[in-house]
Amino acid sequence: MRTPGQRACATAVVAALAAALGGLYAVAQTPADPGQHGANPELPPAQRGLLPDMGIARPAGWDGRQPTVPQGWTIRAIATDLKIPRQTLVLPNGDILVAEGKGGSAPKLTPKDFVAGFLKARGTTPVKGGNQLTLLRDADGDGSYEGRWVYAENLNAPYGLAFAGGKLYVANQDALLRFDYVDGQTRAAAAPVTVARLPSAINHHWTKSLAADAEGRFLYVGIGSNSNIGERGLAVEEDRARVWQIDAATGAVRPFATGLRNPTALAFEPGTQQLWTVVNERDELGPNLVPDYLTSVREGGFYGWPYAYWGPNVDPRIQPGDDSKVQATIKPDYALQSHSAPLGLAFAQAGLPAPFAEGAFVGQHGSWNREQPVGYKVVFIPFSGGKPSGAPVDFVTGFQADGKTMGRPVGVTLDPKGAVIVADDLSNTVWRAVPGAPRPVSPR
Amino acid sequence: MHAVIAISALPLFLGALLSDWAYSSSFQPQWINFASWLIAGALVLAGLALLWAAVEVLRRRGSLVYLLLLIATFVLGFVNALVHARDAWATMPTGLALSAVVVVLAAVAGGVGLAAWHRRPV
Numbered sequence: 001m002r003t004p005g006q007r008a009c010a011t012a013v014v015a016a017l018a019a020a021l022g023g024l025y026a027v028a029q030t031p032a033d034p035g036q037h038g039a040n041p042e043l044p045p046a047q048r049g050l051l052p053d054m055g056i057a058r059p060a061g062w063d064g065r066q067p068t069v070p071q072g073w074t075i076r077a078i079a080t081d082l083k084i085p086r087q088t089l090v091l092p093n094g095d096i097l098v099a100e101g102k103g104g105s106a107p108k109l110t111p112k113d114f115v116a117g118f119l120k121a122r123g124t125t126p127v128k129g130g131n132q133l134t135l136l137r138d139a140d141g142d143g144s145y146e147g148r149w150v151y152a153e154n155l156n157a158p159y160g161l162a163f164a165g166g167k168l169y170v171a172n173q174d175a176l177l178r179f180d181y182v183d184g185q186t187r188a189a190a191a192p193v194t195v196a197r198l199p200s201a202i203n204h205h206w207t208k209s210l211a212a213d214a215e216g217r218f219l220y221v222g223i224g225s226n227s228n229i230g231e232r233g234l235a236v237e238e239d240r241a242r243v244w245q246i247d248a249a250t251g252a253v254r255p256f257a258t259g260l261r262n263p264t265a266l267a268f269e270p271g272t273q274q275l276w277t278v279v280n281e282r283d284e285l286g287p288n289l290v291p292d293y294l295t296s297v298r299e300g301g302f303y304g305w306p307y308a309y310w311g312p313n314v315d316p317r318i319q320p321g322d323d324s325k326v327q328a329t330i331k332p333d334y335a336l337q338s339h340s341a342p343l344g345l346a347f348a349q350a351g352l353p354a355p356f357a358e359g360a361f362v363g364q365h366g367s368w369n370r371e372q373p374v375g376y377k378v379v380f381i382p383f384s385g386g387k388p389s390g391a392p393v394d395f396v397t398g399f400q401a402d403g404k405t406m407g408r409p410v411g412v413t414l415d416p417k418g419a420v421i422v423a424d425d426l427s428n429t430v431w432r433a434v435p436g437a438p439r440p441v442s443p444r
Numbered sequence: 445m446h447a448v449i450a451i452s453a454l455p456l457f458l459g460a461l462l463s464d465w466a467y468s469s470s471f472q473p474q475w476i477n478f479a480s481w482l483i484a485g486a487l488v489l490a491g492l493a494l495l496w497a498a499v500e501v502l503r504r505r506g507s508l509v510y511l512l513l514l515i516a517t518f519v520l521g522f523v524n525a526l527v528h529a530r531d532a533w534a535t536m537p538t539g540l541a542l543s544a545v546v547v548v549l550a551a552v553a554g555g556v557g558l559a560a561w562h563r564r565p566v
Contacts, residue, residue, distance in 0.1 A: 048534060050526045110480045112529040231531040284531055317532040321470045412506050 002434025005306045021344035035374060036291050039390050041335035043310060046285040053287055055371045057123035059426055060404035067407065067422075067431060068398035069216070072353065075396065075433040076139075076144040078421075086207070087265075087344070087411035087424040088162035091168075093183055096136040096145065096413075096421060099428055102129030102159025103206030105171035120368055123405070130331055131155045133170065135186055136194050136430065141417075143434065149186040152179065160210025160266070162219065165248065171208035171221055176246060195219070196251040199239040202226045205389035206342075211266035211275065212248070219246040220256060220275055221299075222263030228402055229282050230306045241305045243277065243297055257297045259329065261305040265345035265411070266297075267360070272386035278342035278362055281309060281333070283369040288338045294345070294362060294381060294388070295332035304329035334388040339367035340375030344422070348380075351418055353435050359383040361395060361420060363409035376400050378409050378422055384415060446496035447557030449489055450514060454550045456486035457521065460517045461543040468540055473532050479543070483521060489552065497557070507560050513553035521546045539547075546562045 003426040032070055036042070069075045079085075083100040090096055108114050132155060137147030152170075159328040160171030168181040170192065177192035198208055198221060206223025212219050225241040226232055241262055245256040269276055270397070275297045281290035282305070290309040302325065306318045311331035314321060336342055344363025348356055360384040364375030378396035382389050399407040415432070422431040460482040467475035494514045500506025523541040528535050 048530060049525065052529075109477045110529070111484045111525070112480065227531075229531045229534075231476070233474050284534065317530075317534045319533040319536075 007326070010324070012353065020119075035337035035340070035392070036288060036335055037337065038335055039331075039333065039388075040204045041310070042288070043067075043291075043292045043313065044286055044288050048284050049190075050286050053371050054368060054370060055373050055377075056119055056368055057366060057373070057400075057405035057426070059123065059125070060406055062406045062427060065353040065401065066398070067396045069396055069433050072317065072434050073433050075431055076143070078143075078432045079134070079136050079148065079428045079430040080428065082134060082428045082430065083127055083132065084125060084250045084425050085134075085428060086159050086211075086421050086425055087161050088413045088415055088430060089163060089420065090415050091163060091166075091181070091183075094138065094415070094417060095147075096424065096430070097151060097161055097168075097229075098134045098136065098168065099132035099158040099161055100132055100134060101155065101157040101159070101173075103159070104203045105206075106202050106226070124408075127291065129157060131157060133158060133161075137186070143238070143419075143432070144223055145432075146187070147303060147359070151186065152188045152192065155428060157206060159207045160212045162212040163401070164212035164214070164219075165216025167216065167248075168260075169210060169212060169219055169248075171198065171210040173206045173208055173370060174198055174204055174213065176208075176210070176219065176221060176251075178248075178343055182261075193250075196246050198244075198252050199223055202236055204209045204232070205240075205262045206278075207262075207264055209264055209266045209277070211268060213268065213275075214273060215276075216248055219248055220244070220266050221246060222260070222266050222277060222358075224262035224264070224280075227304060228284065229315060231317075234306075234318075237306070239386065239422065243275075256299055257301045257303065258261060259305045259325075261302040261303075261309075262295075264343045265363075267345045267347055269296075269360075269386050270347055270349065271358075274386060276360065277346075278336070278345045279303070280341055280343075282315065283339070285315075286338075287372070291335035291338045292342050293341055294342070294360060295334035295335055298330060301330045302328045308337070334381060336362065336364070336379075336392070337374045341365035342375075343410045344378070344387045346412040346414045346420070348385075349414055349416065355382060355393060356380055356395070359388075361381070361412045361414070362392075363412040363422060364397070365408050365425075366405070366412060373400065376405065376408060378412055378420075383436060395420070396431070399426075445499070446493045447510075447554065447561045449496070450493035450550075450557050451554030453486040453489035453493065453517075454547070454554050455552045456482045456489065457517075457543070457547045461485065461540075464536075464543045468536055471533075472555075476505070476528060476532070476539075477534055479539070480525070482544050483525045483528060483543075487521050487525060487530040490514065490521060491560075494518050507556065510553060510556045510560060513549060513556060517546060517549040517553050520549060530563065
């Protein structure tokens with residue numbers, strides 16, 4: 001004889017099983033889960049157990065494997081054995097510049113810093129950063145970059161690259177530099193000029209992203225925060241977590257937008273000439289909180305860090321809080337999967353085959369603050385009329401297989417010849433994806 | 445001797461409690477760094493005393509109550525270390541409460557250990 005309670009229990013179990021099966025079926029029907037995305041992502045309640053969630057990449061060699069590109073595309077490595085390539089730039093003559101380096105000088109302050117530093121280092125390359133720019137050249141246009149020179153060396157963790165008004169700009173971790181580039185050069189003729197000093201004390205988030213407006217009048221530099229969520233105190237966050245606008249002629253700087261925790265790449269949308277950025281959001285609030293994001297950068301806008309996230313959602317880890325800042329927090333335009341670590345941003349150009357003709361390519365370095373890895377791929381966010389218009393589409397994948405990680409994408413750049421350049425700072429490779437079948441390497 | 449080691453963890457735990465209190469009233473996160481290191485040091489001492497006391501109990505010479513108190517101190521102290529590894533105010537108020545409980549436990553454990561040592565026939 002069953003009690004009503006038992007019967008209710010049995011019914012619930014059957015219902016749960018049915019729901020689970022239905023869910024499995026639904027998952028099987030969906031070829032690729034796009035993950036958290038879009039203008040209104042679900043924000044689960046903040047959670048943090050006794051130990052933070054972690055899943056550190058286990059590096060492995062490619063061993064003949066290749067990243068995966070969509071049907072109709074091919075990808076090849078155009079440079080290997082680089083010294084930690086981060087961002088790339090295509091020069092007017094088609095040469096590719098690669099910024100190589102590793103920055104940061106944050107002292108270890110707590111027992112946690114020692115443990116976390118040891119664990120996270122296992123997911124990165126053991127190679128020493130090059131502190132240099134490498135120039136790659138495909139003189140005969142066969143897609144093989146046979147020419148390779150060191151364009152400039154003795155830099156300090158160069159990251160952001162931009163070319164505007166005939167000048168080459170490089171964002172070191174502590175200064176914005178200008179080279180007088182001459183077309184066809186394979187080596188800088190003179191030492192660079194310092195346009196402006198950049199905030200560099202501690203440099204927890206050391207990467208200085210860079211974009212230039214079309215006229216080359218203003219440069220925009222992304223400066224990351226000096227902590228996850230203010231655990232070093234807010235005094236060291238002066239001039240951090242923001243985008244600076246720098247006058248190319250005078251070197252005068254001013255904050256353009258603030259509260260951006262770690263704006264790791266900047267790019268102008270070609271149709272609207274609007275500045276966009278990808279931002280790495282805060283850790284230790286759960287595997288699906290806080291979403292990283294892609295957003296247009298509003299002049300004078302405040303995007304929340306450290307007081308709030310994704311609009312006026314308070315982060316209680318900052319005390320005392322600031323309600324006026326919380327209320328002023330702008331909701332970003334487009335969420336990317338939490339902890340996917342977007343580090344690259346490039347807008348498509350006319351001429352690429354559908355569905356990649358209009359939108360943004362985003363290089364996702366991949367998660368560590370999460371048990372199930374996310375990111376580790378280049379995604380494409382379709383745009384329409386200068387705004388995101390759909391779910392992310394996988395563009396380059398296959399950086400992980402069999403529980404191992406062969407590569408981690410960083411910078412993404414459009415080659416006007418109709419190719420997408422991806423820097424990979426784990427296998428120290430630069431990849432080039434092109435539409436169409438592989439061209440035979442033929443002598444001309 | 446191990447009672448002396450056990451009681452020497454007390455000032456470190458107490459220092460952590462005072463640091464936590466300083467953080468919760470000043471919001472200066474440097475105090476959390478101090479507390480983290482004080483707890484780490486206290487755990488080394490409490491761990492040594494715990495090992496020693498366990499050996500004594502196994503040799504049927506030590507006090508079981510003292511050993512259990514040391515275990516409680518060490519386990520809660522370790523949990524407190526993990527809580528202190530959270531960022532900024534995420535350590536509060538759990539960290540402060542745990543620090544207070546651990547100070548009391550460490551004091552009682554040390555007291556019991558010292559009392560047993562005094563009672564021991566010379």
